[in-house]
Amino acid sequence: MNAITKITSDLQAQILDAxxxxxxxxxxxxDRKISEEEFETILEAARLSPTSFGHEPFKIVMIQTQEKRELLREFSWGANGMMSxxxxxxxxxxxxxxxxxxxAETMAAGSGYLQDHYRNVKKLPDEVIEIFNGAYGNFQTTDHKITTDREITDWSGKQAYIVLANMMTAGALMGIDSCPMEGFDMGRTTETLAEHFGIDTGKWKPAVMFAFGYRAKDPEFPKTRRTIADTVSWF
Ligand SMILES: Cc1cc2nc3c(=O)[nH]c(=O)nc-3n(C[C@H](O)[C@H](O)[C@H](O)COP(=O)(O)O)c2cc1C
Structure with missing residues (x-):
């Protein structure tokens, strides 16, 4: 085995271990807290995640005080410990x-948010912005037929899940545990975000919750998955 193959297989083992x-x-x-530096790395994995058209249709709200977390407890059955x-x-x-x-307010083709994003984040010249507006408009109305507020928010939510997957993998590579959670009442979470967190829920809706930390104990059950043959088809 030459040096490069050795490094590759070590890396593969490291990825699968994670x-x-x-x-x-x-x-x-x-009692165990993630260091600031490690959590910054997790947030960078989020920020650098791919999104469709590069539109970054997500934001992250961190909730670190117990007082604020408790506002979610009653209707967040996937995060409040009722199962454990x-x-x-x-x-x-x-x-x-x-x-x-x-x-839709932020992510419908032609929105003010997107014009600002093209100009000030992606630094695109006006003629390219025009092309983006046309192509993305066509994508929404024709290719994917995503035009209602619900459809556009769900499409944004898909990007949010990629972001969360990258955060969890980054964490796992550093030996940090995590949990993705959608066990919560969408309407009440939206109301709480508006009322207690100052979120403009006309523009931003909750997609998914997440938790990071260090496990209190090892999982009770071994991981189960379908076989690779049942999961992947090759042609
Ligand atoms: C989008 C999503 C939502 C989930 N919601 C919850 C949740 O609300 N609460 C929870 O404890 N686990 C939740 N899970 C965890 C899954 O139940 C878990 O990932 C799955 O059973 C596989 O187990 P493993 O992740 O331990 O391998 C969620 C997972 C995903 C991907």
Missing amino acids: FNFRHATKFFDP GTTGQLGTASHFGIILAST
């Missing part, structure tokens, strides 16, 4: 947050 290590952590060791008889991810995670997805 994926096997990651599990949906139901409760964390409340603990205070759940809400009570024990080192870091807890919600990824918001852009609604």
Whole structure:
């Protein structure tokens, strides 16, 4: 085995170890906190994630005070520990947050938000912006038929899930545990974000919650998955 092959296979083993290590952590060791530097790395993995058209139709709300987390407990059955008889991810995670997805107000073709994004984030010249407006408009109305507020918000939510997957993988590579969560009441979470977190929920809706920290104990059950043959078809 030459040096390059050796490095590659070590890296492959490291990647697979990280994926096997990651599990949906139901409760964390409340005394162990993720370092600021490591969590910044997780957030960079989020920020650098790919999004369709590069529109970045998401935002991340971090909820670090227990007082604010408790506002979500009653209607967040996937995060409040009712399944594990603990205070759940809400009570024990080192870091807890919600990824918001852009609604039609921000993500419909031609929106003011997108014009600003093209000009000031992507630094595109006017003629290219015009091409983007046309191509993206066509994508929404014709290719994917995503025109209602719900459809556009769901499309943004798809991007949010890619972001979260990258965050979890980045965490797992550093030995940090995580849990993705959609076990919550969408309407009440939206109301709470508007009322207590100052979120303009006309523009941004909750997509998915997440928790990061260090497991309190190893998972009770081994990981189960379909076989690769049942998962992938080759032609
Ligand atoms: C989008 C999404 C939403 C999920 N919602 C919850 C949740 O609300 N609460 C929870 O404890 N686990 C939640 N899970 C974790 C899954 O149940 C878990 O990933 C799955 O059973 C596979 O187990 P593993 O991740 O431990 O390998 C969610 C996972 C995903 C991807």
